[in-house]
Amino acid sequence: MASSWVPDVDPASDFSLANIPFGIISTPDNPAPRVAVAIGSHALDLAALAAHSDILTTLFPDIPALADAVSQPTLNAFAALGRPVHRRVRAGLQDLLSTTGSRAPLLRDDPGLRARALRPLREVAMHLPMAVGDYTDFYAGYHHAHAVGTMFRGPNAALQPNYLHLPVGYHGRASSLVVSGAPVRRPVGQILLPGPEGAGEASRPATGPSRKLDFELELGCFVGRGNEMGRAVPVGEAEECIFGYVLLNDWSARDIQKWEYVPLGPFNGKNFATTVSPWVVLADALEPFRTRPIENPTELQDYLKEGREDSVFDIRLEVDLTTAEGDTTTIARTSSKHLIWSFPQMIAHHTVGGCPLRTGDLLGSGTISGPGGAGERGSLLEMTENGKKEVLLAGMDARTFLKDGDSITLRGFCGPDGARVGFGECRGRIYSAVQR
Amino acid sequence: MASSWVPDVDPASDFSLANIPFGIISTPDNPAPRVAVAIGSHALDLAALAAHSDILTTLFPDIPALADAVSQPTLNAFAALGRPVHRRVRAGLQDLLSTTGSRAPLLRDDPGLRARALRPLREVAMHLPMAVGDYTDFYAGYHHAHAVGTMFRGPNAALQPNYLHLPVGYHGRASSLVVSGAPVRRPVGQILLPGPEGAGEASRPATGPSRKLDFELELGCFVGRGNEMGRAVPVGEAEECIFGYVLLNDWSARDIQKWEYVPLGPFNGKNFATTVSPWVVLADALEPFRTRPIENPTELQDYLKEGREDSVFDIRLEVDLTTAEGDTTTIARTSSKHLIWSFPQMIAHHTVGGCPLRTGDLLGSGTISGPGGAGERGSLLEMTENGKKEVLLAGMDARTFLKDGDSITLRGFCGPDGARVGFGECRGRIYSAVQR
């Protein structure tokens, strides 16, 4: 792929011309949230293009809804236009931004418009990209499920009997979704404390700040076009429902979760915050990075049988922990290929009973871990074997779970330098529990 | 309380002058959904009042936001005005509609306005009353939890260790909430079938229409004013968050639920449909019907300790099953007092870790059952002991679970004839699973 004429597109940038992710920005001079794409160290303000030039109508004369869609405070209207439109808009913007683009002069050679529409990312505030009606978190990270199951039930009963037959998932909390950079407050909750040592007394619940605050490295998938209530989405058509992908940190308070979750699943252990990265990488941008998921030895139900084998993506994923002192350690490196269920399978399963998905709905993959040691694990629960071992950090520090002041940054990208398709950062810092 | 000058307010009506529930209507002459209150067999169209008279500004000169709020397609804007405003608007409308009301002439003596604003309920279509951001279903019906637990784990382990310490709940699916009258399609899903008899073969999953389709009798609670992320709602302030109540049928496919729900909770067994009644009974309308919840022997955590003892409502609840042939049997009669956790406790627990509630969020009580036999039970699972016994119906019919063509109608009311505070109907009919 050609390079971009936009200045300062670093070869290591996640936002190469091969990417063109969509997000919601605001700027000091215009606090109204609106649609932009990222290119290198700049955001291209599509609402500014729509308001101050004919570029959008010139590039996309047959998509009259586009000007209004890019002026909205969320990506929902754009996402609802459907994947064929996203594909053409991405291609058209690549042409506009490419050194060899036939349409490049429209923007490149108009200094006034460039100044208005091409904004340095450091001057831009990012917002939650979608209005999320419902958020569902799956559990498709096989090595995570196996490791956690082994920890709590031993290796022979590690996976529940249903695990290989269906993509296990649960309904998450949409109201506490936040965008990268938003503070994350350590939750207070009920925790089961052990009884006094040696006294033979039973354990008892207490209320206080979580002592086992953790992150979960996940891939998030936004729904573009949904389905009518009562109509299942066949697995072979599910790709057409997908708008794009983000990184997702499903913050988890393990001690709250452990006490509450039987029999109805995680609740306050999860619903205090879930962070997503701000730039939505369009489904088409990830097409070149397909690979096979983890092999499932089970004879699948028909509605879960996929026509293609390369149903997941090989995205390089990394997790950084930065202490309050500012020391950063990369504590995990893995790939998004370590899933045993693809997003089309998750969508087919989610809708098989008729449940409607709507534009903007968010699906989490479940925690992604590699098959190896602590350095491939997508949660501290796994890395530390539930607090039994420490993760060593730069600065002679160590962790079992997160401390106040810690930041977790997820990163993910594919492709070679100069043509990277990446997500930027999904970052959150832990603040002390509210004093009560 | 005085009676209403509105014609045809039957003494047995749920919508007496003592009630004044709010809902979203449309009419053949005006398909735009808008706010109304119910009085007897009529709906009073508040948007019509706002558009065609000065009544609202005369009655509520200091609530200038009201005219716009009642012209919205959901009750969210009205709910967000807060409980003191709801209280005053209800009282003002009671004055307008009362035979002895000082403001009654404004509407009663204006035949043109009456014709526009006072619409027979049979001419009115009802819509989902709120835009629901998140729906949470609790499990506070003690007798239900105990009966179901006994069925699956025996009487000694009936309740999980956490049950008496915290209001157990899970995140439900907002996208499949529907209003009374909407069809409910029998879900298709994965079900664990027993192996061939005598062959010693293990059970195996199959995909097909649920064979154990059930209802759940619940009380629903809509949030009026929410809380900021990170800020817990103290239990003593939770009443101020409540907008009002509806009946809720949490349709459940027991066979799908059983196979999927360990370890992350119910998913496709629940998310195909949840039906709510259309008229929201304001929190203040239920104040006279307070009573004590089921006594909890546990020493509660401070954040769950309530200042008042009469923290639940004694609403008479009934469940009708109507067959495809049209025979109706009342299969259950109970009361909403059979809860061990109050809605303020649910709200305090939901927010203790900082989870934000938003205007329009819906909380379900959990299935409500009385302590007695099958005729007090809020689900077929309990009545039939998971299909072992039949419920006898009028017309020499019988059920273990629901058949295609069956309708379930929930009803609920308190108060004496002539001053009933009731919910009207929460009804849904089962349609055959989609042919696949």
Ligand SMILES: [Ca+2]
């Ligand atoms: Ca997760």
Ligand SMILES: [Ca+2]
């Ligand atoms: Ca329920």
Ligand SMILES: [Mg+2]
């Ligand atoms: Mg979360």
Ligand SMILES: [Mg+2]
């Ligand atoms: Mg339901």
Ligand code: NI
């Ligand atoms: Ni009339």
